[in-house]
Amino acid sequence: MTDNKKIQISDLNVFAGKFQILKNINIELPENKITVILGPSGCGKTTLLKCMNRLTDLYPELKVTGDIRISGNNILAAREDIYKLRQNMGLLSQRPYPLPMTIYNNIAYGLKLRGVKKRREIHKLVVHYLQQANLWEEVRTRLREPASRLSIGQQQRLCLARGLAVSPGIILADEPTSALDPISSQYIEQKFLELKNDYTIVLVTHVLRQARRIADYVVFMYLGEVIEQGDVHEVFENPKMEKTKLYLGGTFN
Amino acid sequence: MTLGQKIEEKIFKVLMIIATYFILAVLAVIIYSIFEKGVKALSWEILTQIPKGGYYYGKGGGILNAILGSLCLAFGATLLAFLIGLPVALYINVFLIRWKKVVAFIRFLLDLIWGIPSIVYGAFGFTMMIYLGLQTSLLAGIITVTLFILPIMIRSMDEILRTVPYGLMEASYSLGSNKSETAFKIFTRQTISGIITAILLSFGRAIGDAASVLFTAGYTDHLPNSLLEPVATLPLSIFFQLSSPVPAVQDRAYASALVLTMIILIVSLFSRGLGKRYHKTKINF
Numbered sequence: 424m425t426d427n428k429k430i431q432i433s434d435l436n437v438f439a440g441k442f443q444i445l446k447n448i449n450i451e452l453p454e455n456k457i458t459v460i461l462g463p464s465g466c467g468k469t470t471l472l473k474c475m476n477r478l479t480d481l482y483p484e485l486k487v488t489g490d491i492r493i494s495g496n497n498i499l500a501a502r503e504d505i506y507k508l509r510q511n512m513g514l515l516s517q518r519p520y521p522l523p524m525t526i527y528n529n530i531a532y533g534l535k536l537r538g539v540k541k542r543r544e545i546h547k548l549v550v551h552y553l554q555q556a557n558l559w560e561e562v563r564t565r566l567r568e569p570a571s572r573l574s575i576g577q578q579q580r581l582c583l584a585r586g587l588a589v590s591p592g593i594i595l596a597d598e599p600t601s602a603l604d605p606i607s608s609q610y611i612e613q614k615f616l617e618l619k620n621d622y623t624i625v626l627v628t629h630v631l632r633q634a635r636r637i638a639d640y641v642v643f644m645y646l647g648e649v650i651e652q653g654d655v656h657e658v659f660e661n662p663k664m665e666k667t668k669l670y671l672g673g674t675f676n
Numbered sequence: 677m678t679l680g681q682k683i684e685e686k687i688f689k690v691l692m693i694i695a696t697y698f699i700l701a702v703l704a705v706i707i708y709s710i711f712e713k714g715v716k717a718l719s720w721e722i723l724t725q726i727p728k729g730g731y732y733y734g735k736g737g738g739i740l741n742a743i744l745g746s747l748c749l750a751f752g753a754t755l756l757a758f759l760i761g762l763p764v765a766l767y768i769n770v771f772l773i774r775w776k777k778v779v780a781f782i783r784f785l786l787d788l789i790w791g792i793p794s795i796v797y798g799a800f801g802f803t804m805m806i807y808l809g810l811q812t813s814l815l816a817g818i819i820t821v822t823l824f825i826l827p828i829m830i831r832s833m834d835e836i837l838r839t840v841p842y843g844l845m846e847a848s849y850s851l852g853s854n855k856s857e858t859a860f861k862i863f864t865r866q867t868i869s870g871i872i873t874a875i876l877l878s879f880g881r882a883i884g885d886a887a888s889v890l891f892t893a894g895y896t897d898h899l900p901n902s903l904l905e906p907v908a909t910l911p912l913s914i915f916f917q918l919s920s921p922v923p924a925v926q927d928r929a930y931a932s933a934l935v936l937t938m939i940i941l942i943v944s945l946f947s948r949g950l951g952k953r954y955h956k957t958k959i960n961f
């Protein structure tokens with residue numbers, strides 16, 4: 424492949440005490456593409472995403488070694504400006520965690536962190552990102568209500584809008600459609616396909632058909648190890664490893 | 677379920693019911709006796725006047741000095757304890773997140789000093805006053821009571837801040853917030869109703885304690901007018917009136933107790949309302 428490699432992970436190991444969550448991960452994720460991470464529950468997908476924006480720092484029990492290069496910089500090096508780094512990545516977590524404030528402020532919060540100051544500008548962008556996440560029509564009359572009132576699926580889309588609003592170069596999405604109805608899921612998939620022109624997207628999903636529809640690059644993990652990685656067609660149509668075949672065939676887990 | 681288990685469950689259920697209603701009954705009796713004796717001694721005069729000469733032997737006047745003194749002292753101490761306590765509680769929960777052992781040790785210490793009786797704080801406050809050259813005064817009382825309620829304030833805010841889920845913290849950081857922003861903008865908002873409860877709890881302690889103000893705030897029949905002069909407080913006022921040989925003055929002690937109870941009730945209802953208002957934005961996980 425001739426694509427630029429946006430994220431290069433080499434010899435990444437994560438330990439929780441004696442238990443090794445990630446074992447010697449070596450992967451390269453292409454820029455402005457959608458990389459899908461597949462694997463059975465508990466294989467370490469979420470942990471891998473958290474390594475990429477160093478949320479692992481919050482867990483003293485986790486020990487991370489190795490290299491994660493994003494546009495060439497090793498972000499695991501202690502001296503990286505971690506807050507800037509995180510601002511450059513939108514994270515959609517497995518469960519939506521809206522901020523304890525109004526719907527409007529959930530988006531405005533990130534904008535203000537980004538340095539947008541004018542109220543008019545903020546308003547315009549809030550509307551824009553809510554539209555991007557396909558939530559605008561539902562909330563346009565209730566922007567001042569607390570985000571806690573939204574349904575889980577709406578919260579998930581709010582979190583997407585919030586993540587986009589910090590205008591990251593990378594989107595890390597952990598099963599972003601798991602609580603959504605088929606229409607909204609489809610919309611989000613569509614959105615990701617549009618967004619990949621400007622963003623590098625890393626998506627964790629359990630839905631194989633979804634992976635097939637939108638992935639450019641696929642990483643298959645099993646028990647903390649990367650079993651196979653490659654272009655979506657290669658991996659889906661011609662998996663080299665036995666475990667990948669079984670997983671894609673739906674015969675285990 | 678076997679018969680044995682059924683009987684066991686019955687017994688425990690009955691025990692729980694008895695214990696609950698016993699406590700409620702005791703509370704009711706206390707409140708009833710305060711009301712019963714207090715209401716008849718309660719008057720406009722007692723609420724709005726300061727003690728006249730010979731008040732404690734049955735002459736006229738009131739306890740306005742103690743009401744205002746207690747309010748000044750409790751508000752002052754609660755405010756000070758809040759301003760110190762909130763940053764400490766946030767520091768423990770946001771900044772020290774990677775140092776679990778240190779946090780556990782701090783909590784242990786705070787729980788220990790929580791248990792120190794208030795008279796010890798009074799004695800400590802007195803020593804401190806000598807050291808600083810302070811006389812018995814509102815200021816000395818506020819400082820002492822602040823120290824006394826700080827562990828309560830910090831630990832109760834700490835307990836509520838602990839309930840903030842990791843996912844919310846991750847969300848905040850992943851948007852690029854730093855630690856102070858996460859602490860002051862996310863954690864406090866998520867827990868605001870609990871923080872208000874913590875303030876209220878501390879206020880109740882501050883206004884109700886006699887031993888810590890005995891040597892430090894002193895007592896006076898005048899209204900509080902300066903930080904550097906002694907103030908009267910309701911608990912001490914109750915004590916002095918109860919020690920009077922005159923039954924009518926003893927009844928006034930109950931009226932004062934009633935006033936104290938009412939103040940706590942009003943503050944409590946007020947902060948409940950405030951808590952409810954802010955509760956809406958809290959995310960329930």
Ligand SMILES: Nc1ncnc2c1ncn2[C@@H]1O[C@H](COP(=O)(O)OP(=O)(O)OP(=O)(O)O)[C@@H](O)[C@H]1O
Nearest residue numbers: 439444463464465466467468469470471482484485
């Ligand atoms: N902080 C932690 N301490 C100890 N073990 C952890 C920690 N975080 C994750 N683990 C363990 O690491 C393994 C991988 O967890 P992870 O959440 O990354 O799985 P996952 O692939 O995202 O699974 P799922 O598909 O169910 O979301 C699990 O066995 C989990 O118990």
Ligand SMILES: [Mg+2]
Nearest residue numbers: 468469517597
């Ligand atoms: Mg996961």
